[in-house]
Amino acid sequence: MKRIRPYGDRTDDGVIQLTFTLPIPAGPRARETARLFVEREMGMKDVKVAAMEAASRTHAYFVVYASTTASIDYDAVQVPVVDTPNYGFSGVNERIQGELKRHIVVVGGNNGFDSHTVGIDAIINMKGFAGDYGLERYPGFRAFNLGAQLKDDEFLDRAVEVHADAILVSKVVTQRDIHKEDARGLIERAKARGLRDRFIFILGGPRLSHKEALELGYDAGFGPGTKPSEVASYLVDEVIKRSKSHPAAGSGL
Amino acid sequence: MPTLPVDEAKVAECRQLAARIARQVQDYIDQHTTVAVERTVLRLLGIDGVGDHGAPLANLLVETLHKEGALGQGAAYWLGRCFRLGLDNPKALVSSLPRLLADGGKQLPPLTPAEDAALRADIQRMAVDAVEELSRRREKRDALRQKLGVGEDPQKYIIVATGNIYEDVEQARAAAQAGAQIIAVIRSTAQSLLDYVPHGATTEGFGGTYATQENFRIMREALDDESQRLGRYIQLTNYSSGLCMPEIAFMAAHERLDMLLNDSMYGILFRDINMRRTFIDQYFSRRIIAASRIIINTGEDNYLTTADAVDQGHTVLASQFINEALAHLAGCVDSQLGLGHAHEINPWVEDSWLMELAQAQLIRQVFPRHPLKFMPPTKHMTGDIFWSHVYDAMFNLATVTTKQTIQLVGVMTEAMHTPLLMDRYCALKSVNYISGAAKHLADEIQFTPGGRIEKRALQVLDHAHETLKHVDDVGLMDAIGEGVFADTKRRVDGGKGHEGVVVREKNYFNPFLDLLRPPPAP
Numbered sequence: 001m002k003r004i005r006p007y008g009d010r011t012d013d014g015v016i017q018l019t020f021t022l023p024i025p026a027g028p029r030a031r032e033t034a035r036l037f038v039e040r041e042m043g044m045k046d047v048k049v050a051a052m053e054a055a056s057r058t059h060a061y062f063v064v065y066a067s068t069t070a071s072i073d074y075d076a077v078q079v080p081v082v083d084t085p086n087y088g089f090s091g092v093n094e095r096i097q098g099e100l101k102r103h104i105v106v107v108g109g110n111n112g113f114d115s116h117t118v119g120i121d122a123i124i125n126m127k128g129f130a131g132d133y134g135l136e137r138y139p140g141f142r143a144f145n146l147g148a149q150l151k152d153d154e155f156l157d158r159a160v161e162v163h164a165d166a167i168l169v170s171k172v173v174t175q176r177d178i179h180k181e182d183a184r185g186l187i188e189r190a191k192a193r194g195l196r197d198r199f200i201f202i203l204g205g206p207r208l209s210h211k212e213a214l215e216l217g218y219d220a221g222f223g224p225g226t227k228p229s230e231v232a233s234y235l236v237d238e239v240i241k242r243s244k245s246h247p248a249a250g251s252g253l
Numbered sequence: 254m255p256t257l258p259v260d261e262a263k264v265a266e267c268r269q270l271a272a273r274i275a276r277q278v279q280d281y282i283d284q285h286t287t288v289a290v291e292r293t294v295l296r297l298l299g300i301d302g303v304g305d306h307g308a309p310l311a312n313l314l315v316e317t318l319h320k321e322g323a324l325g326q327g328a329a330y331w332l333g334r335c336f337r338l339g340l341d342n343p344k345a346l347v348s349s350l351p352r353l354l355a356d357g358g359k360q361l362p363p364l365t366p367a368e369d370a371a372l373r374a375d376i377q378r379m380a381v382d383a384v385e386e387l388s389r390r391r392e393k394r395d396a397l398r399q400k401l402g403v404g405e406d407p408q409k410y411i412i413v414a415t416g417n418i419y420e421d422v423e424q425a426r427a428a429a430q431a432g433a434q435i436i437a438v439i440r441s442t443a444q445s446l447l448d449y450v451p452h453g454a455t456t457e458g459f460g461g462t463y464a465t466q467e468n469f470r471i472m473r474e475a476l477d478d479e480s481q482r483l484g485r486y487i488q489l490t491n492y493s494s495g496l497c498m499p500e501i502a503f504m505a506a507h508e509r510l511d512m513l514l515n516d517s518m519y520g521i522l523f524r525d526i527n528m529r530r531t532f533i534d535q536y537f538s539r540r541i542i543a544a545s546r547i548i549i550n551t552g553e554d555n556y557l558t559t560a561d562a563v564d565q566g567h568t569v570l571a572s573q574f575i576n577e578a579l580a581h582l583a584g585c586v587d588s589q590l591g592l593g594h595a596h597e598i599n600p601w602v603e604d605s606w607l608m609e610l611a612q613a614q615l616i617r618q619v620f621p622r623h624p625l626k627f628m629p630p631t632k633h634m635t636g637d638i639f640w641s642h643v644y645d646a647m648f649n650l651a652t653v654t655t656k657q658t659i660q661l662v663g664v665m666t667e668a669m670h671t672p673l674l675m676d677r678y679c680a681l682k683s684v685n686y687i688s689g690a691a692k693h694l695a696d697e698i699q700f701t702p703g704g705r706i707e708k709r710a711l712q713v714l715d716h717a718h719e720t721l722k723h724v725d726d727v728g729l730m731d732a733i734g735e736g737v738f739a740d741t742k743r744r745v746d747g748g749k750g751h752e753g754v755v756v757r758e759k760n761y762f763n764p765f766l767d768l769l770r771p772p773p774a775p
Binding site (some may be wrong): 019020021053055056057058061113114115116118121127147149173174175176206207224225235 | 303416426427430443558668671674678679729
């Protein structure tokens with residue numbers, strides 16, 4: 001067992017920096033309120049209110065340093081991760097040609113109200129993201145970018161129509177957890193139509209993780225900074241794995 | 254101010270090319286109308302309010318006219334016909350209009366030429382009153398602006414977006430107190446694709462707050478009060494874009510907004526709205542904008558969020574020339590054209606900031622009288638707010654060094670959430686510091702002749718010139734089809750809202766096309 005706490009200036013000092021706003025005018029009483037809030041109500045030690053400023057007539061903004069007595073057992077923390085190695089552009093293509101011997105077909109888009117295509121564009125479009133080519137560029141992939149504001153049925157119909165192996169869902173807007181609601185909605189619709197097990201469902205977005213994606217009923221999740229080759233690598237392994245357990249028809253290379 | 258040796262003849266040629274490109278589009282515009290334009294005409298003529306199920310009356314009436322194939326004569330004409338039949342209750346009209354128009358309008362009594370002229374004269378009188386009312390509201394706005402002053406450039410533009418207009422008011426007041434000069438209320442995601450404007454005050458939204466006429470009024474009223482308290486006029490902006498572009502322009506003019514996001518191509522490229530629809534709608538929206546002297550903010554900054562900012566910087570400039578030319582055709586003057594551009598080059602590329610300076614300075618010189626709007630980094634922002642704050646600071650320095658007019662304040666939590674109250678405060682403090690500390694930097698420096706900044710700027714201008722020549726050759730609609738802008742291709746008959754485009758009949762009636770005129774220069 002290895003218990004740890006935040007490292008500020010020396011081992012185990014527990015120093016944390018906090019910034020927050022209280023809906024009261026800045027002043028001596030506000031400063032003391034902030035200090036007591038962190039010390040008494042949050043249970044921290046050595047509280048230093050480093051800055052207090054009037055963010056407006058009725059809002060005081062604070063920068064506070066304090067030490068926590070809390071610690072955590074690092075060994076006991078487990079988190080599911082997508083553990084496929086990144087084969088890179090040519091590695092993925094070699095695996096598709098050498099082992100799968102057919103195209104991988106994917107449809108991607110953003111369902112529900114969210115109008116942002118930036119995430120799905122980064123993964124699918126030819127150009128890709130951060131110098132890493134998008135799926136359209138891979139000779140072994142047939143990728144369809146359906147854009148944003150897709151209706152769930154439209155999304156699923158298209159996946160059926162093109163015999164997709166995988167459905168890539170991108171969610172950007174997260175206000176009041178609308179991204180979770182939309183993401184879950186698509187899975188529920190797929191289940192209702194008996195399509196859940198027909199496709200690999202992948203969820204991505206700047207505020208998402210693999211763990212959250214699993215909780216929402218997806219097969220895998222990719223967070224901020226994900227490169228197309230990471231998604232491609234996961235897909236090639238997963239499609240090979242699934243085709244071994246139940247070989248399905250696909251478009252030949 | 255440092256000056257780049259920009260070839261003025263080349264700039265003049267760019268303007269000529271853009272004028273020709275715009276003229277060709279205008280010829281198409283002048284033969285068509287849309288459901289959105291006709292709804293705007295009805296709203297101008299006082300058709301406000303909603304029907305039984307919350308649908309705006311303007312929508313219900315225009316839908317009926319469109320369905321019966323009558324829209325090409327203009328909604329104003331049909332409103333006049335209804336008035337002559339004694340039908341002047343808009344709510345009642347919704348139920349009687351389908352009956353009147355059924356079977357090609359056989360039940361309607363025929364009109365003599367004199368009656369037709371009288372009908373048009375009646376509507377004309379109402380239209381004159383409507384335009385005068387807009388003028389009075391413009392004058393009221395301008396008087397308060399004049400009295401209190403808007404403060405110095407770069408004008409700090411900040412976003413609020415809680416979804417609840419009353420909460421937005423709190424945040425807007427706080428931002429104004431921290432130094433903000435312009436408040437933008439971000440719309441609920443996807444409002445641009447609604448083919449109607451929601452009605453009344455709203456307290457629920459996703460990623461923003463619905464643009465409604467009542468929400469505009471509530472925010473302007475609060476900002477009038479805050480302006481008086483601060484002794485400084487706080488400007489308000491919203492979005493005249495999407496499928497209701499001209500209607501929002503009318504509502505904004507009526508509620509005394511100062512600025513509007515309004516772009517001739519943004520909806521086509523980024524919302525997949527049909528291009529014909531967009532061009533027609535942008536024209537009528539800009540006629541209202543010209544008459545109300547609202548400053549527009551164009552959306553070229555967005556190009557660099559999908560296309561690479563180093564490779565595609567010239568498309569921003571080319572598009573600015575086109576936006577300028579189309580706005581001129583609608584009567585807008587240069588002092589209204591807040592052409593947009595952005596600080597979006599990959600910050601980890603060597604000399605990226607030099608390239609940012611080059612482009613910002615070039616645009617400043619090419620559009621000297623325009624209230625340019627400079628947008629902060631978004632694409633390369635991460636959740637590391639401390640680094641992001643530094644990145645925004647570099648943007649702030651570029652803004653003051655190149656004397657931009659409107660500065661959208663970059664907030665370090667850009668990639669994470671709509672800014673928290675304290676995020677805005679920190680961002681504004683940074684801008685206040687840098688624009689003060691480097692206030693006269695521009696007067697003290699020169700760029701090295703033949704140096705990196707100069708070379709980059711001249712290259713961007715050359716490429717923009719080439720792009721405009723190509724767009725002129727193939728026509729703007731086909732150029733968009735090729736993906737010239739934002740790496741995005743759109744078909745001329747594709748996208749949303751195409752079914753709302755209608756050919757104007759030869760007796761088409763829209764009195765506002767003559768009446769909406771730019772006011773005399775202040």
